[in-house]
Amino acid sequence: MSVGEGRIGRIPVRNIWLLFLYASDLARFGDRFDAALIEDGADLPSLVARILVHAVERRLRRSLSTAYRPCQAALTRVRGRIDILRTDANRLLDRGQVACRFEEFTVDTPRNRLVRAALDAIAARVRDRDLSRRCRTLAADLDRTGVSARRPTPAELAVDVISRNEAEDRLMVAAARLALDLALPTEDSGSTALNAAERDERAARKLFEKAVAGFYAAELRAKDGWKVNRGTHLDWQIEDATSGMRDILPAMRCDVVLDNATAGRRLVIDTKFTHILTSGWHRARSVRSNYLYQIYAYLRSQAGRHPLADRAEGLLLHPAVDAAVDEEVVIQGHRIRFATVDLAAKDPGEIRKRLLDLALRPDLAPA
Template identity: 35%
Template sequence: MGRQAEGRGRMIDRSIAISNVYVMLAYACRAIRSEGRDRIEAERFDHLHDLLAEILVRGVGTQVKRGLHRDYLDRRDELATVRGRINTSRTVATRSTTRGRLVCEFDEYEADTPHNRALKSVIVLLIRHGDVDAQRKAALRRLLPYLDAVTLVAPTSIRWDALTYHRSNATYRLLLGVCELVVRGLLPTEDSGSTQLASWVSDEQMSRLYERFLREYYVFHHPELSPAAPGVPWDYDDTTAHGVEQLPAMRTDVTLRSGQRSLIIDAKYYAQTMQVSPWGKSTVHSANIYQVLAYAKNADIRRDGSVSGLLLYARTDAPVQPDLDVVIQGNRIGARTLDLNQPWEIIRAQLEDVVTWLEDSPH
């Protein structure tokens, strides 16, 4: 159906949903002020890979103009003149002196860093296996000569958690967030055994992105609410407690605070936002509501109802969606959805409406 596909009674503009992945990435990677954001948001994309390729084309192109990230890297080589430190044991073992040479260890200020290796590897991956139009593939190829000095590594060997960021390479945060999303979408084909990219990333990866997006949105727009993802300690009686180390940890996705009031937001990215009984009744997922209630009750150590809990689901196209707002034993508990298939202005209004839970608290 072109840019739109019909889904259970409503029209889904796929290009809007895909473009909003960029907005989520920009927040999650703390790159809201990144150059070119407005231009990318204004475009329409039929495939996720086209969006990710466009971000890399523009972002890496800008980075090339600024200068690629460089770092001091450890090198060892057999040289005719001394450079850095002489490795005596290697020099003896390789009999380098018989050739008038010494094995030296030294630092080289190079662009062959883990950050640039990840960029190059994912650019090549998108060119070879991505669902990217010919024009964008050509633009990606034009970036490769600038990365000639960078080693091409297997994408699956990249250690994303080992990549660090500081002032001189902060612009890489969004680019490598995109790269990680691409690599996490790798799937083996069943017939040829070759590698292709998923047309969409897994629910697990989207769930992680959704959580980070929500948290960083409030960090950016509402620092006065001290957005964070703290753990909630169990409020048990020390005098009678036994085996407390067996209690599972309670980790929140987002907690907002205003004065004495707190709102615990639990982000949920599910294919089905409601559970359906054998008799056809739709209800909020039992485990989810028990979880957020446990968070609120244990966090409310003053027992004054000042802690609320909200399940915030990514909206699906199911006919019944979570829409719950109740007070349970003094604590306000709710479930609602965030419609990521809307233009950004509407999504932001929904996120701002969540903040009113702190203002509208009965306590």
């Protein structure tokens, strides 16, 4: 990846880093990385590497987490359960052995293997030779403790649940995921090739969507009554349908739903990484009709299903491309807002404030 003059397209790398920070859930670990952000503001791989190195070094000082894993082996004494079929089929008793199935306590867990894979990957991307060497040294340290180089599968990671008492593991795994996902869209030449569709629709859109969801999960506090739901699947209120209709009916999944029972508010957010306005048939500018229909369906389809659903608000959120937009309309009792956030802002704090204002609605606060 190559970054020219600290920017990727029109967006400063510092702000891309802010998106990655929230998208990867690293923001929940507080302000401990602010100094690194200022120091290395134009080198995103180095930022990620420093966070990962910091987390892994702290974890190694306290010893890696361990877990039981299922094993099977031919042993000279019984351990766990005997595999009678395998013992008989291989005539192991003739050699004084027995096939056993047992569980082994090990550091070679999916999360530790994920971290080792991340260290190897990020070491090849950072420009700082000393930092790259530290990443490779830590990967070698993990190897010596028994962590293999085999990268875990998504299924293995899905069942490797991190407990509430393993905060250091949460930080380490979040940093590792970010390191492995580090393939930013850029117009400059680099080691990672992305075609136009992947740059615009896959990488940038997914990053923006995850960053917005991660931002609200990190910044809106439960003690203030907020509940943040990401990637919420919505069901149609079907009264009758033919036998094959359910198989072809489009699914509905909104990016973020913010609920506050205390304030009696529900905000359904749908993010797009495109121009918020387009040319209309009879006017110079128009909101994209398919986006309006989409957010309208999200709101009206849930009427009567939840105490907050009947007056739920909608927010179509886009990055500011040509101009800033902030307009709203009330349709059938639902307030729908069309707004942009300036990702090219000089101060990342402006992005944070804008996203908070969009959710908290200071314009509607009582005098």
